[in-house]
Amino acid sequence: MIGQEVQFPAGFVWGSGISAHQAEGGNDANDWARFERAGGVKRGQVSGPASHHFERYAEDFALAAELGHQAVKLSVEWSRVEPRKGQWDEGAIAHYVDVVRSARDHGLSPYVVLHHFTNPLWLEQYGWWKGGETPALFERYVRRIAEPLGHWVDTWITVNEPMLLAGAGYLFGVWPPQERSYRSTWSVARNLMKAHILAYDAVHEVAGVCRVGPAVNVTAFKQPHRAPLRDRVLGSSLDWFANHYYIDRVRHRSDFIGIQYYSRATVQQLLSGDPLAVPDGMRRLPKTDMGWEIYPKGLYHTVRDMWQRCGLPIIVTENGIADANDERRSLFIRDHLVWLKRAIDEGADVRGYLHWALLDNFEWAEGFDARFGLIEVDYASGERTVRPSARYYEKICRSGAVSLVDPVPFDH
Ligand code: BGC
DSSP states (O other), X not given: OOOSEEEOOTTOEEEEEOOHHHHTOOOOSBHHHXXXXXXXXXXXXXXXXXXXXXHHHHHHHXXXXXXXXXXXEEEOOHHHHOSBTXXXXXXXXXXXXXXXXXXXXXXXXXXXXXXXXXOBGGGGGGTGGGSTTHHHHHHHHHHHHHHHHTTTOOEEEEEEOHHHHHIIIIISOSSTTOOOOHHHHHHHHHHHHHHHHHHHHHHHHHSOSOEEEEEEEEEEEXXXXXXXXXXXXXXXXXXXXXXXXXXXXXXXGOSOEEEEEEEEEEHHHHHHTOTTOOOTTSOOOOBOTTSOXXXXXXXXXXXXXXXXXXXXXXXXXXXXXXXXXOSSHHHHHHHHHHHHHHHHHTTOOEEEEEEEOSBOOOOGGGTTSSOOOXXXXXXXXXXXXXXXXHHHHHHHHHHSEEESSSOOTTOO
């Protein structure tokens, strides 16, 4: 018998996220800004002023609080804090102190990410993330920033989606530094493991009482029931490489695991590079504006698998949808949360859910076309408009429950 609502555990934390380079705007000193200037992004777009968040963070936190959020995932931009190797920008450090203090003043717990894809330009001379010295250079920066922020921050994320950074930047060559090399990809993955472990110890040393973990991208690998042996073997190898390889090596130095879930993938799709190549015997699913399949049950599978494998508390640190017209976002949220609760009911220790994103922002190689925000941003003026789905999510944040009977805005 299905009840009228799905109630989350007491103390479950609700919120949303954003990252520095995607939202702040006005920073030229990192590898992404250079990649953008060189034409690396769709239709030659550059992040420029982005979502104007560098100046408007207090307004954004006020909106998040008004929408019932209790936590906000945000990142510190390494290239602002250390624009030249060993030279610390005290103004930038003071800025981030103001940011985390402002989050607290608005009743939001800041979940601070220390590395969210971007790197200072000077890191090039060390071979970016291939270089053997990079984990230690990262650790220096972590010590420098974690100490002044520690008073306001109790949840730290070391590295955001390390395997995506390794894959997109060093294997597929679609992100900076645009390499295509297996050897580099392995070195980068291993250096990002070292970076996590060094940062974990450093933050615990300098930032006071807190919890520290990585945030990993997870994909639900699915196969038709009677998939050929080749696809089944390939499917499990991909599952291991994408979802577990990194975590298996860093979980002994993690207080929690941040899971970032967006979609499923089939071996056929990956081999053909065609997102429409859904094999016979599998249902076609609705898609986001970016063509990603909407597969809420995948959140259940990936959370359950991670819990069974690691036994560490889990926070869903990202989950969201590119949906410029806000037609599918509410239903997306509802369905993912219903499946998340199933994983919790089966024993997974899940502590919170942060929707991606608080604001429309610069979606990396897709530029500004993909709109993930609960809040719409007019990029020219910076004006913010709360979307109907943000109001829908607000009810969930305030009640800790997902109604199965209340109407969902734009339920197509
Ligand atoms: C990243 C975000 C990104 C989101 C949607 C994650 O891979 O952490 O920066 O905007 O997914 O693609």
